[in-house]
Amino acid sequence: MWNPNSDGRQMEKRVVVGRVRPTWARNLPDARDDDDKNDQEGVMPHSEPPSPTEPWGQQAKQEDKYDAFGKVMLLGDSGVGKTCMLVRFRDGTFLAGNYISTVGIDFRNKIVTVDGIKVKLQIWDTAGQERFRSVTHAYYRDAHALLLLYDVTNKTSFDNIRAWLGEIREYAQDDVVIMLLGNKSDSGLERAVRREEGQRLAREYQVAFMETSAKTGLNVEAAFAHVARSLVAKANPVDPSRLAVRAQPSQEQRSSCPPCS
Numbered sequence: 001m002w003n004p005n006s007d008g009r010q011m012e013k014r015v016v017v018g019r020v021r022p023t024w025a026r027n028l029p030d031a032r033d034d035d036d037k038n039d040q041e042g043v044m045p046h047s048e049p050p051s052p053t054e055p056w057g058q059q060a061k062q063e064d065k066y067d068a069f070g071k072v073m074l075l076g077d078s079g080v081g082k083t084c085m086l087v088r089f090r091d092g093t094f095l096a097g098n099y100i101s102t103v104g105i106d107f108r109n110k111i112v113t114v115d116g117i118k119v120k121l122q123i124w125d126t127a128g129q130e131r132f133r134s135v136t137h138a139y140y141r142d143a144h145a146l147l148l149l150y151d152v153t154n155k156t157s158f159d160n161i162r163a164w165l166g167e168i169r170e171y172a173q174d175d176v177v178i179m180l181l182g183n184k185s186d187s188g189l190e191r192a193v194r195r196e197e198g199q200r201l202a203r204e205y206q207v208a209f210m211e212t213s214a215k216t217g218l219n220v221e222a223a224f225a226h227v228a229r230s231l232v233a234k235a236n237p238v239d240p241s242r243l244a245v246r247a248q249p250s251q252e253q254r255s256s257c258p259p260c261s
């Protein structure tokens with residue numbers, strides 16, 4: 001097993017100060033005490049990955065307090081924009097320029113507040129390349145939610161979604177939250193997959209759907225908020241209407257359909 005200390009990274013037991021789980025949060029994925037890590041730029045070229053269940057920790061900061069915790073994995077073919085999606089969500093920037101393919105797997109944390117509830121998302125960025133599949137499969141079982149991406153300019157990445165859903169069925173928990181995302185929706189004329197095709201596929205598999213752009217930021221926050229809200233609703237299923245997908249309108253929608261959301 002890969003040892004997190006072998007490259008000099010400090011491993012400390014995380015101490016959570018005065019965090020009380022409210023009643024509604026009792027059934028939520030456990031807010032583990034060791035689920036934090038050093039936030040570093042870039043992805044780590046591991047020859048062996050960190051354990052799927054035992055990420056290393058660091059001292060908790062007061063502002064890190066949260067009510068619920070969920071592990072989210074980004075999946076999809078190589079080049080669909082998984083890393084860019086994570087960087088856009090985490091740091092609010094776009095990784096333009098040279099495309100460097102992810103090697104192995106890595107994660108970042110971010111706390112989102114939905115309906116007044118602070119949900120800490122631990123987001124795992126996976127390598128889309130075939131040769132890393134056996135590594136990433138080991139992480140599926142631990143995931144509470146999966147964001148499955150295709151590239152709207154790349155028909156093959158869309159056609160491969162069925163195969164990805166097959167892998168999810170094989171390796172992930174039965175009740176995992178799944179959301180399909182058609183990324184690079186900013187690409188205009190290069191588009192090869194229509195929005196309706198994505199919607200149809202999502203309906204067929206009964207998963208939520210949005211078109212996103214890591215470049216412009218369209219629906220990036222909304223997608224992660226939907227996941228966070230779904231995790232909370234799953235643990236406390238009082239009001240299913242809270243699960244409605246609240247997508248931002250795209251450019252075309254804004255001009256043609258003002259009330260769409």
Ligand SMILES: Nc1nc2c(ncn2[C@@H]2O[C@H](COP(=O)(O)OP(=O)(O)OP(=O)(O)O)[C@@H](O)[C@H]2O)c(=O)[nH]1
Nearest residue numbers: 078079080081082083084099102128184213214215
């Ligand atoms: N136009 C546009 N380009 C994007 C978008 N998201 C990502 N890209 C570009 O697509 C390329 C691949 O992005 P990555 O985020 O590295 O893709 P990935 O899915 O992580 O790829 P792997 O690490 O190989 O699995 C990069 O050149 C990005 O700049 C987007 O929303 N719009």
